[in-house]
Amino acid sequence: MKTFLIAVALLLPATAVAEIGDPPPKPTIGEHEESPKFLSTGFTFGGFSITDEDIVSSYTDAPAFLPRLEFGLIPWSRFVHIEIRATLAFGILEGSQRVVSTGAESADSIGLSVFPLTLDLLLGLDIIDEQPVVPYGGVGIAWTPWNEKERDPDGFGPGALGTEVIGRGDRFGVNAFFGGAFLLDRFEPKRAGRLDAKAGVNDTYFVIEGRRSWVKSQLQDGAWDTSGLDFSGWSFHLGVKLHY
Amino acid sequence: MTRLLSALLAVCVAAPAWAATPERLGAELDVGDDPVATTVLPGDRVVAALVGETRSIAWRDAADYTEEPALLSSTIAPRALAAAGSDTEPVLVVAGSSLELLAFDTTSVPAVSSSKAVLALDGDEEGSLAAAVWSSDHDTVYAVDDVVPRLHSFDIADESAGTVVDLDFTPTGLSLLDSERLVVIGEDDDGPRMASIALDGTGGPGEVTDVDLTGLVDTSLEAVVGDGAGVGWLIATNEDYRLLVEFELGDTGRSNPRGCAIVDGVAGGFVFSTRNCELPASASSLAYAAGTDEDLEDVEHVYVGGGRSVSRVDVGESSTYELETPAITLTGTSGDVAASSAFDGYLYIAEPGTGLLAVVSPGPWVELDTPDTNLGGNADTLTFTITARLETLQSCSFTTHQDGDFTGTGTVLEDGSGVAPTDTPTEVSIPALDLEDGSGRLFVLCGDDDGVFGRASFPYYKGSLDAPEITALPGSEQVVVSFEGIDDDVDHYLIHFDTWNFGATGTAAGSNSTSTLSSPIEIDAGSGTVSTGDDDDATDDDDSADSEARDDSASSYTSTITDLVNDQVYYFAVSAVDEDGNEGPRSTIVEARPGITGGAAALAGDTYGCTCQNADAGATSPVGLAALIALLGLGRFRRRTYLRS
Numbered sequence: 067m068k069t070f071l072i073a074v075a076l077l078l079p080a081t082a083v084a085e086i087g088d089p090p091p092k093p094t095i096g097e098h099e100e101s102p103k104f105l106s107t108g109f110t111f112g113g114f115s116i117t118d119e120d121i122v123s124s125y126t127d128a129p130a131f132l133p134r135l136e137f138g139l140i141p142w143s144r145f146v147h148i149e150i151r152a153t154l155a156f157g158i159l160e161g162s163q164r165v166v167s168t169g170a171e172s173a174d175s176i177g178l179s180v181f182p183l184t185l186d187l188l189l190g191l192d193i194i195d196e197q198p199v200v201p202y203g204g205v206g207i208a209w210t211p212w213n214e215k216e217r218d219p220d221g222f223g224p225g226a227l228g229t230e231v232i233g234r235g236d237r238f239g240v241n242a243f244f245g246g247a248f249l250l251d252r253f254e255p256k257r258a259g260r261l262d263a264k265a266g267v268n269d270t271y272f273v274i275e276g277r278r279s280w281v282k283s284q285l286q287d288g289a290w291d292t293s294g295l296d297f298s299g300w301s302f303h304l305g306v307k308l309h310y
Numbered sequence: 311m312t313r314l315l316s317a318l319l320a321v322c323v324a325a326p327a328w329a330a331t332p333e334r335l336g337a338e339l340d341v342g343d344d345p346v347a348t349t350v351l352p353g354d355r356v357v358a359a360l361v362g363e364t365r366s367i368a369w370r371d372a373a374d375y376t377e378e379p380a381l382l383s384s385t386i387a388p389r390a391l392a393a394a395g396s397d398t399e400p401v402l403v404v405a406g407s408s409l410e411l412l413a414f415d416t417t418s419v420p421a422v423s424s425s426k427a428v429l430a431l432d433g434d435e436e437g438s439l440a441a442a443v444w445s446s447d448h449d450t451v452y453a454v455d456d457v458v459p460r461l462h463s464f465d466i467a468d469e470s471a472g473t474v475v476d477l478d479f480t481p482t483g484l485s486l487l488d489s490e491r492l493v494v495i496g497e498d499d500d501g502p503r504m505a506s507i508a509l510d511g512t513g514g515p516g517e518v519t520d521v522d523l524t525g526l527v528d529t530s531l532e533a534v535v536g537d538g539a540g541v542g543w544l545i546a547t548n549e550d551y552r553l554l555v556e557f558e559l560g561d562t563g564r565s566n567p568r569g570c571a572i573v574d575g576v577a578g579g580f581v582f583s584t585r586n587c588e589l590p591a592s593a594s595s596l597a598y599a600a601g602t603d604e605d606l607e608d609v610e611h612v613y614v615g616g617g618r619s620v621s622r623v624d625v626g627e628s629s630t631y632e633l634e635t636p637a638i639t640l641t642g643t644s645g646d647v648a649a650s651s652a653f654d655g656y657l658y659i660a661e662p663g664t665g666l667l668a669v670v671s672p673g674p675w676v677e678l679d680t681p682d683t684n685l686g687g688n689a690d691t692l693t694f695t696i697t698a699r700l701e702t703l704q705s706c707s708f709t710t711h712q713d714g715d716f717t718g719t720g721t722v723l724e725d726g727s728g729v730a731p732t733d734t735p736t737e738v739s740i741p742a743l744d745l746e747d748g749s750g751r752l753f754v755l756c757g758d759d760d761g762v763f764g765r766a767s768f769p770y771y772k773g774s775l776d777a778p779e780i781t782a783l784p785g786s787e788q789v790v791v792s793f794e795g796i797d798d799d800v801d802h803y804l805i806h807f808d809t810w811n812f813g814a815t816g817t818a819a820g821s822n823s824t825s826t827l828s829s830p831i832e833i834d835a836g837s838g839t840v841s842t843g844d845d846d847d848a849t850d851d852d853d854s855a856d857s858e859a860r861d862d863s864a865s866s867y868t869s870t871i872t873d874l875v876n877d878q879v880y881y882f883a884v885s886a887v888d889e890d891g892n893e894g895p896r897s898t899i900v901e902a903r904p905g906i907t908g909g910a911a912a913l914a915g916d917t918y919g920c921t922c923q924n925a926d927a928g929a930t931s932p933v934g935l936a937a938l939i940a941l942l943g944l945g946r947f948r949r950r951t952y953l954r955s
Contacts, residue, residue, distance in 0.1 A: 166908050174907055235916060295916050
């Protein structure tokens with residue numbers, strides 16, 4: 067929950083940036099000419115399928131539901147859309163503790179919180195103005211802090227987690243992704259124009275994205291260590307993305 | 311008329327006539343891990359084996375081979391087993407760094423084990439017992455120590471260590487020759503050694519006399535067994551041959567010693583015979599089985615284990631003293647061999663590397679198929695199928711006994727008798743009206759034309775109660791047992807638990823480490839979720855009858871059994887008890903092994919190390935925040951630059 071509030075707090079100044087001193091919009095589709103794109107924000111929902119056997123055995127509810135916030139800087143968006151993007155996701159897996167020596171399921175519940183963070187270089191093909199679909203892909207680096215806490219078996223979400231941390235750690239890695247951004251402005255061009263004029267939102271997209279992560283390295287005493295948990299896997303996201 | 315009377319007598323007389331010579335491989339029983347030694351306790355009910363690298367003790371009840379093997383752990387680094395006690399109070403002797411005695415209660419099926427005593431070795435140096443043997447005459451266990459070469463004696467009745475005799479060679483095995491002597495085999499730097507040790511009137515070991523092994527000096531002695539009447543056999547091997555050697559020491563009344571090699575008195579040496587006595591190249595273990603037969607009085611056999619077979623040598627008075635063929639062929643390699651009593655006539659063979667214990671029966675091998683043994687009332691019928699294995703085209707006559715044992719005691723059920731042709735399933739139906747209410751066990755005995763019987767048994771229940779369904783989930787030093795209530799008129803439920811698989815009818819007498827909880831734990835019907843352990847929870851009702859936490863409408867039950875020992879396997883079952891006190895059938899037996907619990911990280915061996923150190927969440931990480939703020943600041947700067955232009 068704390069993560070979500072911080073993310074919302076960060077989104078607000080981004081929209082405020084667009085309101086300060088907006089120039090008169092230039093007509094493009096019918097009436098307006100788009101203002102330049104400098105920033106992007108997005109909010110998506112998806113699922114994260116982790117391949118680690120120990121995680122899968124303890125958390126039978128995988129894949130995890132994974133809401134995600136993203137913030138991007140757009141240095142170039144003409145013909146080729148270039149974006150440096152940071153994403154922050156949050157997921158909780160629910161399961162049962164295991165007897166370590168045998169792997170047998172125990173009666174004690176447990177929750178695994180993961181916070182996948184990425185810093186991506188995104189490249190998209192945006193050749194024509196108001197292109198309806200912008201295919202894109204990219205690569206990035208990933209960092210996933212995690213912790214395990216006791217959980218109320220009858221509870222739901224973060225509120226079911228206890229306060230005692232059973233274990234915590236983090237993993238570094240890389241990821242590659244691909245997707246498509248579907249321009250929603252084409253359905254409501256006038257409203258899109260007004261949104262651009264008032265809030266500086268150039269484009270609004272519905273995005274579908276797939277991502278493959280390889281996140282299993284940890285710095286231990288100055289050296290990379292790949293033992294322990296592995297947060298590699300596939301994730302898929304659907305959501306809305308705004309360009310400012 | 312005489313035949314008719316005889317037939318009726320055969321059905322009605324409790325104990326059948328036995329002619330017990332093990333000859334037919336009946337089954338190869340799972341004992342959970344690789345068996346390296348085996349023994350049969352007095353009374354022939356309990357068959358034990360040392361299994362696995364940890365040398366746990368697995369045992370099975372011969373009254374019902376279908377019951378799962380029970381496992382016992384030992385703290386004395388066990389190396390060998392021996393039998394002691396009496397038919398009604400058998401004792402398992404476990405030899406290792408000391409001597410452990412385990413008692414068995416055989417009044418129920420399966421039997422119930424309990425620790426009896428641990429007897430330390432007498433002496434200053436730490437030794438290790440490699441082999442043990444029991445003298446029923448003196449109620450004494452003798453064991454040889456191959457670390458500190460000694461013979462130890464232990465008084466089983468007094469549960470105390472007795473006399474210690476030093477040996478001048480490393481002993482590897484021993485056997486009782488008769489009530490006055492035992493023999494110890496072993497080796498020293500010069501070759502094989504054998505000693506005769508005299509026993510006094512109370513069984514105390516005394517004078518040690520070297521046995522002259524002339525003729526066997528180039529061999530090593532693998533195993534030794536005696537018949538208790540003055541005759542012994544040993545396996546002598548070298549690179550060229552492997553012999554079964556019969557020997558006598560002194561005057562035992564056998565005027566014509568037989569065998570391929572004999573020893574002529576204590577002072578004499580072994581003299582080879584030309585008779586056929588060469589054993590299979592892998593022969594390494596011996597067992598002696600005595601019995602009776604209508605045609606051959608006092609038939610006696612020595613069974614030699616080795617390779618994938620067990621060979622039988624007829625060493626009786628009228629025998630040819632040759633290996634009998636075909637040998638009994640096993641799935642795995644034959645290891646230690648143990649024979650039950652002459653009355654029972656079963657032979658057990660450990661099969662190292664397979665986890666199996668072979669059973670060789672003297673008569674028909676009987677298997678029962680019991681699809682449903684829960685009877686609702688007198689209108690029901692108990693139906694089972696008997697399949698007997700014996701010689702081709704033969705058959706055996708079977709009887710079904712209630713409230714008896716596997717020797718054929720108890721009440722014979724009229725509708726439970728018939729003839730079972732070999733390898734042909736024969737269906738048997740017994741009206742529930744003939745059976746007593748509650749839980750019971752039926753024994754089925756099937757005798758062949760020679761009057762040799764095979765046996766099997768199964769439990770049944772007659773009443774209105776069903777078996778609840780149970781689950782058991784382990785935790786750290788605790789197990790959470792859950793079960794669904796049944797709709798019948800249940801007064802309370804019983805949770806049975808123990809460290810062995812007590813089966814459908816065995817007595818479960820387990821307790822937790824603090825002895826605050828003992829099996830069976832009584833749970834009142836309608837009491838809902840009950841924690842039977844003291845978990846210091848204010849809402850913990852601890853079975854209190856007046857607790858407000860009780861839910862009288864509950865149909866599911868959860869009980870937490872605390873203060874258990876981590877890494878110890880516990881078995882659980884639950885049964886319902888009606889208002890008249892009749893206990894219903896038990897649920898299936900489930901097992902749980904408490905242990906240290908953890909999440910995925912603990913399973914993965916994750917060290918919990920965190921590059922982020924104090925970060926609970928990425929969003930609160932200063933690194934993550936700084937990156938986001940930098941991105942937004944850069945965008946704002948660029949936009950302002952654009953607007954100014």
